[in-house]
Amino acid sequence: MGKIKVLPQEIASKIAAGEVVQRPESVVKEIIENSIDAGARSIEVEVKDAGKSLIRVTDNGSGMSEEDALAAFERHATSKITTYEDLENVASLGFRGEALYSIAAVSQVEIKTRSVDSDTAVYLRIDGGKREEVGRAAHEVGTTIIVKNLFYNTPARRNFMKANPTEFRHIYQSVSRYAIAFPEIEFSLVSGEEVVLQARSNTVRGRLDEIFGDRFTDSLVEFEEGYDHLSVKGFLGKPEYTKRTRGEQFFFINRRYVVNKAINHAVFSAYENLIDKGDFPFFVIFIDLPANEVDVNVHPAKLEVKFKDERSIYGAVRSAARGSLVRSDLVPELTLAADNGRFATRTTTESSRGGIVPVMINPNQSQRYFEGDQIADAVDPLFSLRFHRPDDKMSPLASGEKRGGEGQSDLGIGPRASVIYQLHNKYIISQILTGLLVIDQHAAHERVIYERTLKRFNEQAENTQQLLFPISLNIDAADLTIVQEIIPDLNKMGFSIKLFSGSTVVVDGVPVDLKAGRENTILTEIIEDYKRDNDLRLTPREKLCKTYACKAAVKAGDSLTIDEMESLIDQLLQAEVPYVCPHGRPVLVKIPLLELDKRFGRI
Ligand code: ADP
Ligand code: MG
Numbered sequence: 002m003g004k005i006k007v008l009p010q011e012i013a014s015k016i017a018a019g020e021v022v023q024r025p026e027s028v029v030k031e032i033i034e035n036s037i038d039a040g041a042r043s044i045e046v047e048v049k050d051a052g053k054s055l056i057r058v059t060d061n062g063s064g065m066s067e068e069d070a071l072a073a074f075e076r077h078a079t080s081k082i083t084t085y086e087d088l089e090n091v092a093s094l095g096f097r098g099e100a101l102y103s104i105a106a107v108s109q110v111e112i113k114t115r116s117v118d119s120d121t122a123v124y125l126r127i128d129g130g131k132r133e134e135v136g137r138a139a140h141e142v143g144t145t146i147i148v149k150n151l152f153y154n155t156p157a158r159r160n161f162m163k164a165n166p167t168e169f170r171h172i173y174q175s176v177s178r179y180a181i182a183f184p185e186i187e188f189s190l191v192s193g194e195e196v197v198l199q200a201r202s203n204t205v206r207g208r209l210d211e212i213f214g215d216r217f218t219d220s221l222v223e224f225e226e227g228y229d230h231l232s233v234k235g236f237l238g239k240p241e242y243t244k245r246t247r248g249e250q251f252f253f254i255n256r257r258y259v260v261n262k263a264i265n266h267a268v269f270s271a272y273e274n275l276i277d278k279g280d281f282p283f284f285v286i287f288i289d290l291p292a293n294e295v296d297v298n299v300h301p302a303k304l305e306v307k308f309k310d311e312r313s314i315y316g317a318v319r320s321a322a323r324g325s326l327v328r329s330d331l332v333p334e335l336t337l338a339a340d341n342g343r344f345a346t347r348t349t350t351e352s353s354r355g356g357i358v359p360v361m362i363n364p365n366q367s368q369r370y371f372e373g374d375q376i377a378d379a380v381d382p383l384f385s386l387r388f389h390r391p392d393d394k395m396s397p398l399a400s401g402e403k404r405g406g407e408g409q410s411d412l413g414i415g416p417r418a419s420v421i422y423q424l425h426n427k428y429i430i431s432q433i434l435t436g437l438l439v440i441d442q443h444a445a446h447e448r449v450i451y452e453r454t455l456k457r458f459n460e461q462a463e464n465t466q467q468l469l470f471p472i473s474l475n476i477d478a479a480d481l482t483i484v485q486e487i488i489p490d491l492n493k494m495g496f497s498i499k500l501f502s503g504s505t506v507v508v509d510g511v512p513v514d515l516k517a518g519r520e521n522t523i524l525t526e527i528i529e530d531y532k533r534d535n536d537l538r539l540t541p542r543e544k545l546c547k548t549y550a551c552k553a554a555v556k557a558g559d560s561l562t563i564d565e566m567e568s569l570i571d572q573l574l575q576a577e578v579p580y581v582c583p584h585g586r587p588v589l590v591k592i593p594l595l596e597l598d599k600r601f602g603r604i
């Protein structure tokens with residue numbers, strides 16, 4: 002007698018089911034996908050006990066004939082593909098023909114389904130994969146599936162389920178994803194007696210507001226880019242909101258929600274230097290491309306995909322995201338709440354979100370963001386920032402540096418209108434057409450120097466000013482290899498450094514834009530900071546520029562002349578990303594005139 006036996010069908014089906022049905026959310030997901038594939042315009046999901054005891058999904062899609070309804074529960078039974086080649090061009094969400102079979106194997110299923118050419122619905126009841134009842138029932142055209150007592154016959158799986166809040170959170174997130182990707186379909190999610198989600202808007206923007214709270218999309222930048230046979234579009238969280246919003250990430254490939262490390266990396270790298278490392282931006286990204294350029298048959302739950310050409314998709318996503326972040330007006334607006342004069346924020350738990358249970362989404366974190374309408378009230382879309390352009394004279398801040406270009410910056414440099422004032426030797430206050438602009442002088446200068454220094458690596462120009470009295474420094478033996486490694490880059494940046502015998506370096510030139518008085522310490526500080534900065538996303542050059550910018554920039558406490566401030570603003574406006582410093586902190590804050598008018602009771 003051989004030792005190897007084919008498993009009985011009942012066991013085999015339970016094992017197979019485990020691949021597709023891992024938790025209540027998997028059931029919800031598969032059934033919703035079937036409803037979408039059936040052309041439904043409305044999908045209602047109802048769960049009890051986070052789906053453990055009951056999941057009911059009703060759609061108004063095509064429904065099925067009796068013959069199809071019976072066939073649908075067979076393994077590998079599908080109407081969506083017929084040949085192997087069809088797999089290359091799958092346009093539907095389903096195609097593996099496994100979901101209904103798997104769900105039925107590990108639960109008690111009832112289905113009522115009626116197609117257009119029938120007056121009544123087929124009724125089926127299947128327990129643990131065994132057909133128990135076939136009959137007729139009343140039902141609109143469409144399908145209702147009820148899944149009861151999930152994993153009732155697979156105790157190991159049943160015990161593996163998490164507590165209700167966790168399982169429900171998965172369901173909520175899953176339904177939300179479809180609601181975002183399919184705004185032409187109405188979705189509702191009911192848990193017990195409570196309507197938890199109602200998605201009725203027919204735009205992605207509207208759906209995001211319905212899911213994440215009124216005017217949530219005010220904190221997002223919308224973008225759309227077309228490439229060869231690829232389009233990338235969606236919404237990106239503005240950097241200054243990353244700490245106030247939940248950093249959720251959504252990728253949809255041809256409207257299928259997927260998890261993909263490479264694209265994730267592409268977007269995160271687009272946020273480089275815009276947010277603090279460790280912060281998670283919110284984004285929703287739709288990538289549309291021909292079906293045959295992506296393999297969706299990688300994973301039984303279809304959550305992962307493989308791209309034929311991952312590199313070009315990576316590039317497209319990164320450049321689309323980066324471009325839109327850089328172009329958009331990312332200046333945070335300060336709105337003063339009438340009661341306490343602080344940033345106006347609110348927690349969702351206090352807001353009226355009609356039965357939505359944000360506590361379940363993330364029990365540990367109260368969601369905070371700007372009160373939407375306060376922002377909208379204050380936004381004057383006609384004018385963003387308007388500064389005057391200072392006379393073209395040299396300022397100590399810009400010593401040796403060419404003055405900025407002639408063209409209008411994205412921020413819209415207008416006619417001379419500025420009144421510039423330095424507040425506590427720390428902030429520069431400037432009048433703009435729509436109100437007041439507050440600039441953090443250190444952060445602004447850091448940004449300017451950072452970008453300028455990065456550019457120097459690609460320039461041939463001489464950026465060194467010779468020191469009258471060269472400085473010699475003793476380098477720690479432990480630091481010597483680091484210093485040797487970065488000397489070529491430091492030279493490019495404008496330092497003139499020579500390594501002498503043993504552990505002595507001599508600095509006889511420093512970058513032209515270095516403020517007098519800092520030459521002695523700056524190099525040691527740069528080396529120290531460079532060693533400490535372990536932001537892996539930065540290249541060594543970027544790290545060097547970041548620490549150099551931080552050290553070379555004016556500090557809070559430095560008094561600036563009007564000329565210096567004007568020059569700084571002028572240079573800032575030429576920067577690629579004037580809104581945040583290289584560490585991700587904001588550089589500028591707007592206080593709209595309207596906001597002041599409100600405070601003074603003028604409106
Ligand atoms: P797949 O979706 O991969 O084809 P399923 O097991 O999920 O496999 O479904 C089997 C078949 O049952 C589908 O191909 C489809 O023809 C039919 N079906 C399932 N759900 C519905 C529904 N809600 N409305 C109409 N037909 C459905
Ligand atoms: Mg399916």
